[in-house]
Amino acid sequence: MSTDPKRSAPAPADTTDTSTRAEGDSPPSIRDVARRANVSVATVSRAFAEPGLVRHETLQRVLAIADELRYRPSRAARSLTTGKTGNIGVVVPDLGNPFFPAILKGAQARAREADYAVFLADSEENPRLEIELVRAMAKQVDGVVLCSSRLKEPQLQQLRRDTTLVLLNRRVRGASGVLLDSAGGMRQAVEHLVAIGHRRIAFLSGPAQSWSNRERRRGLRAGSRGRQLETLEFGPFAPTFEAGQHAADLTVAADVTAVIAYNDLMALGVLSRLADRGIQVPGEMSVVGFDNIPMAGMATPHLTTVALPLELSGRVAIELLVEQLAHPGSGTHEQMLDAQLIVRASTAPPRNDLRSGLRPVNAEPSEPTTAA
């Protein structure tokens, strides 16, 4: 029952006894455990790293002592010899944007499952800082996940020299990446609006250099092609609530019946501004967002939006990275995750008394409503 059966000798008051250093000291090292267990440090090391290599009986003893001493191998020391740190870095442009915590959550969870710890850094949308952060991390991580990088391609290629990179929401030659199918989501949104009768819609463009913005615009064009639909583009805007409020007025003036915003934050801004002006949503204006951040479902009216598998994307990014670290030889992979339109209360057929004079007719020319 006592902590240490060996210590049955009477009153070992002297704590300066070198052979059995008391635990009040600095945290126990592998040597402390080895000494107490009467084995070499090598055996202790193996007990933790490769338990199969040590005799069962010995293993038990070592583990017991280690536990008693509250010993935990130092990852720093381990990484020194193995070259692996067991850490993964994640860099996001702005933690204030709900988009990223969601990704982070998935990444964090998956990393822990794979027994990796995660370093977090917020680049504050600043490319220079982003580079600096990755380079600073490089020495302490096995690889980093770069979310929605604001960097130019050559800069990213540079960074690849410092560490293994996995990109999220960005495609770059030679690096693995997970992509969210924004274009597909946009196509769904457009189809939805066309289906319920909209003929003139606006898109609020996000940051110009953003990959996902380009993708969304591409999806917009693809979705409207061949359809009886007029699309207007505004922006580029910062992807913020405030920008959405600002943009709302522009869309009203432009006489459209529906708006698709670059992201939910902006869509929420649009909603807010329209509410302030007394303009009915979806009665007078339909609004579609992007990302399906938690608050999208909480807004009034509940926001129709394109759901991106955010948390999943974080998980997949880590998976790609871990896989690549395990098999450095194998090439890079790219994974596309599907978006999905979530229809809620902020979209509805436009009123008939549109100022634009268009009647909500079926757009599909191939569909023979009347007989041939």
Added chain:
Amino acid sequence: MSTDPKRSAPAPADTTDTSTRAEGDSPPSIRDVARRANVSVATVSRAFAEPGLVRHETLQRVLAIADELRYRPSRAARSLTTGKTGNIGVVVPDLGNPFFPAILKGAQARAREADYAVFLADSEENPRLEIELVRAMAKQVDGVVLCSSRLKEPQLQQLRRDTTLVLLNRRVRGASGVLLDSAGGMRQAVEHLVAIGHRRIAFLSGPAQSWSNRERRRGLRAGSRGRQLETLEFGPFAPTFEAGQHAADLTVAADVTAVIAYNDLMALGVLSRLADRGIQVPGEMSVVGFDNIPMAGMATPHLTTVALPLELSGRVAIELLVEQLAHPGSGTHEQMLDAQLIVRASTAPPRNDLRSGLRPVNAEPSEPTTAA
């Protein structure tokens, strides 16, 4: 212009030349730099750690070579001898709760300023996991910031043996902490409601074991004491949007004219549910939230809420930790950050035709409205 001027010799195909190892190899170590600069490793080490100790001329040379080789000292190796890792851990209960990314943002920024890197972990509201995460981190960090810990006091005391702890939103003997003055904020909220005529209000209680919930209840009692005010308490609830929706119905049934929710998420849930039921806010019911998360100002109607200096609290937590690491002797500090009520559109005087029959009269008995 070429990468390495020294390599002007024709076709150096043989890369096995030991003296001038090409950079295609593993990352350069301190020894590589020392060799190229014709100094000992000690000098290189000093050049980075204690530049004042090396002659200016030598310093320049070493730094130049280091730069050319893209050398960066390994923190892992350094920490091995110094005992300091230069890392700080941050543990949050749930990244999905917007409360925490905000704190994280401040913490991250301040940590970087102090040249610390941050480890992030999400405990998923799970105490056991929380303990495990802290203990796992302990070896790689100099200290950890524990946000809104879900642990009991003795467990926290246990963890203090593993690493330096700073608590956010929690008070514990022997550990530094930063507290958000929830009680004060609550008092402001109550005063506000009383001032505009409410006489019967509900509080939606959060997680039972949460320190901030206890504080908020305390503030509620303190704020209502001596006032002509009836307070009802519901819960405890999970601090979620859905719980707020649920609670909304209860408050309506309880015939109160105003609700104060444990946090914004719940308040938003209340708003949403009331809107769904066609109950006017603030006409028929006033709603107050807590935290002032970004979406509070985006809701319809804009939510009156108690703003907590979230990002600041993250910064302060790191500051406390860094300070304590710098002066291990000095005792622990506790810092209280003020809350501030932000009055927006979700609160207004109650209607006169209240079912409860109370007239919105001035509550201050000392104020002589009519002549003495």
Added chain:
DNA sequence: ACATTTTCTGCAAGCGGTTTCATCTTCCTC
């Protein structure tokens, strides 16, 4: 019982830095 494998375990050499101590220069000072 003895030779051979097969398992375990220990020795010792690093991994990439830091730091103490000693050595060698310089630069003053008298």
Added chain:
DNA sequence: GAGGAAGATGAAACCGCTTGCAGAAAATGT
């Protein structure tokens, strides 16, 4: 110009752990 202080550098011993290699122990075959 000798003695000494101050400044700059290097040699080497770690820090806590992993791992190749070799010897010891246990298991196996004959």
